[in-house]
Amino acid sequence: MSTSVQTHTSPRLPDRGRVGMTCLIITESAFFSIFVVGYLFYIGKSQHGPQPADVLEFPWLATACLLSSSATIMLAVAGLRAGAMARFSLGLLATMVLGATFLGFTAMEWRGLIEGHGLTIRTNLFGTTFYSLVGFHAAHVMIGVLAMSLVLSLSLLGHVEKRHAERVELLSWYWHFVDAVWLAVLASVYVIGR
Amino acid sequence: MASIDLPSPGTQASTWTSPGREQWTTVLHSWVTTVDHKRLGILYVGCGLVFLLIGGAEAAMMRFQLFFAQNDLLSPQVFNRFFTMHGTTMVFFVGMPIIIGMGNYLIPIMIGARDMAFPRLNAWGFWMFLFGGLIFYFSYLGGDGLYAAGTAPDVGWFAYAPLTGKAFSRGNSTDYWVLGILISGFGSIAGAINMITTTLSMRCPGMTLGRLPLFVWMMLIVSGLILIALSPLTAAQVMLLFDRFLGAHFFDTQAGGDAVLWQHFFWFFGHPEVYILIIPGFAYASEIIPVFSRKVIFGYPIMVGATCAIGLLSVGVWAHHMFVVGLGKGTAIWFAAITMLVGVPTGIKIFNWVGTMYGGKLHFRLPMLFCTAFLFQFLIAGLTGIMLAAAPFTWQLSDSYFVVAHFHYVLIGGLVFTIFGAIYYWFPKVSGRMVNETLGRWHFWLFTIGFQMTFTTMHVQGLLGMPRRIYTYPAERGWEVWNQITTAGVVFQGVGVLLFVIALIHALRRGEPAGDDPWNAWTLEWSTSSPPPAYNFAEIPEVRSRRPLWDLKHPDDPDWKYE
């Protein structure tokens, strides 16, 4: 480089939180890929017991809840950025409710499978791969809901301010990621797998 | 205009001593609770070296068993446990902590930062690693106690299904293998996230990506590989735990599960893992060779490019560990070809290092000695890798001692040699003291001779048809002589390693003071005091080229003119 002015300008460095969260998402994606591959690989290889086509319903409502929660969390973040705390809290609450509803649907589905069809993780390869994949996704939804409830309580106590928008945005990244994983799960379990 | 502001030598508390003589409990407390990247780096490397002694002792026991045909020093169970513990220890509790520890210590200082991006996550990562290691070794205390080697895992370091299933592996030995690695794996992932974020977000003014020391570049790529490769292993191990504890059937062949699926999952991790281990070795060599050749690294951009290429290719070659599971012809050809292609960027590196040496003035101090041996040994190791990639050849070589020879050549001849070199290189910075050159040379020659005796001969056993992981062999096979040379080499290696430990302790106690820049080097870590102050730099430096200290020392011909 020729001019000293140029060499002395420091590079504009990316934000730590964003880089860290991106890394986390990459790792988690790799983690889920293995479970998805495992599911796809074992489609139709169960030796006995219920098959996906016999027992799975396409989860329209659950999917609708989860996908729309991506929108509500965006609203919440936008609210916080603008300093509109009410919009922020409402958006966050809506996201949590939608997430929790999703979990409720999963619970109902599992209950039906276990009690109605006797399908458990030990039954056959379908049970094994289904509960692990869907279960890990649900666990991530749960973590997200817990994290949001933490943020919400903090904000009700008045500890969340506009300057925290950056951090809440990171939480929303995580949430979008969980959503994207659901799409992959949906495609492999409820579309391809059936 | 000065292109760098040298900090005033550390008046602040340094890595090693808090001001004044403290009670040992206070010192211990300060180390246990530390979040300082330098102290964590030292802890990582120190623990890694302790595990090296343990893993080495296990190897020595195996070698003594194989000294005679039909020897009965060790029972089959004990032997099987030893090679499992040895391999797992060396990869996960020696290799990983040392490379992460070196990265921890050096990355912030090399890029002019005051700490890692997430210091507390960093401490958490270290303790997860140590906790994993302790769980893993706790296995020795279970079951029948020490003599029968407890319930230590005995399934081999890649733990092929279905041998790991409940049906064939009762008790908890396999669970220790899973949990030890799983938990320490979280630590490695935390370390990788930290290294990436630090490199991307904490650079000092002027430290553009194009000016990062090669060390930092390579650690960045390694960290990326850790993210991509380690969590698939975690996922596969979770599946195995589900099989073992919940009665799931992922790898349960009796319920239609597939044994080969585990191999795909494992090697999808396992192959990138070996590059995760060797690229840091490349990183050390890329710092050491230029300094001791007194020349700038030859072809910096292509070195970065080649490392990226190795990283990319390495996630697409895993099935070369599976040439004998009955791959289809097309698959076998594909994996053979892509594997051989990895030789090209690796070769580029070797040629660039040699290019750096050409026309230089080579000073064979300890770090350079180890790096020269590394060049030569890694060349052999890589070429045996090419032979293994030649699938039909591997129909004979796979799972024989030839493979054992190959991977010890890369892992020791490549990684351990560069680690020794790197420790000798940066020890003065870390401790403020020089290592005794004579002790170091004894270490070098004994270890090199021992290494050659042990692992060169192993190729021969493999070619003569000796499979790996056997605790005994019939006398008529004609392998005994070769095994005896192999075992004899271990004694040399053992003494060499002991001398290394002695050299370090000796240096800590009464080594010559090192000064800030004993090697007349060029990267930022040599601009601060030895050992560096708690916050590394009194003033954050500013750089204008890849070799800030060169610019400072040669104002008439600075590097930035050529960028």
Place this chain on the structure above:
Amino acid sequence: MEFPRPALPLAALSRTSGFVVGALTAALPVAMYAADASSTQTPSIFDPRSTQTTEILAYSTLVLGICAVIFTVVTALIAYAVIRYRARPGDDGREPAQIYGSNPLELAWTVIPVVVVVILALVTARTIVDLQIDERPEGWMPVTAIGHQWWWEFHYPEFGFTTANELHIPLSDSTSGRPTFLTLESADVIHSFWIPRLAGKMDVIPNRTNHAWIAPLETGTYVGQCAEYCGTQHANMLLRVVVQTPEEFERWARAQQRPAVDDPKVADGRATFLKTACINCHTVRGTVATGRFGPDLTHLMSRATIGAGVATNTPANLRAWVQSPDHLKMGARMPAMGLGETDVDGVVDYLITLH
């Protein structure tokens, strides 16, 4: 009958590059020498006795040769740098000229290796296509090999008998005999079938069938062993392959087809055997013993070793085995049956009549 023909002039190539290798690497010739000298049992891959392993060796020697050349060139470069450019005592202390790189050079050492890799990959592809046979060609003799912890079971479907640990196959040179086509299955964990002088490795995997083939060129006994770690006694899962002329093989197979000898002199031992749990795990054709967990004992005495090669098949060893298999092979899947001294004697007397 079809034999796989070398599709490449590999043999010729191998002779030349073999020369290079021989000249360059000290260890290998020594190894070959040791293989010949120390004992005929050494399963050296440099001493192939089948069509497949001969081809593999030719190919391998080519790969070795190429690697040896690369090794020589690069080592010479390193050695030259080390010797020529080392700092000398009377040095003026000035820094040498700083060279930042050179595009032509770097291009050269990218392109040349790429070319080498392309050549290697092509030869590899050809060899794989030639030597990997996944379906049984017309006329080849089928044998099913089943890996167990820690022994081998062999079925001869054409003849309808089963044997263990010692595989007999007919010679198959260009004038007589026929190649053997193996179907590989596992009863428990992964094993690997390997007889270095006759056939490269092929894993034996539960739930899967793999294939291997042997076209042996010379009669004799060849040793190999399980090559994939399979548990405690992986080391003692040895294999013996007996290559016989077609006539001898035919005679052996006919003998194996016959049911077990029923010698009235050992009726007591026979009775003990048949009323003990032995029959749950072992088959003796023509009796009620039809177990399949352990080796078929119908013609036990036609085998030279017991316990998958762990001991020679002598009455003393048989006795030790029946009394306590752990003693000879720690961890073996056969329990000590706790028979009294006389019962053991009787059973062993019976076993040694099973020719």
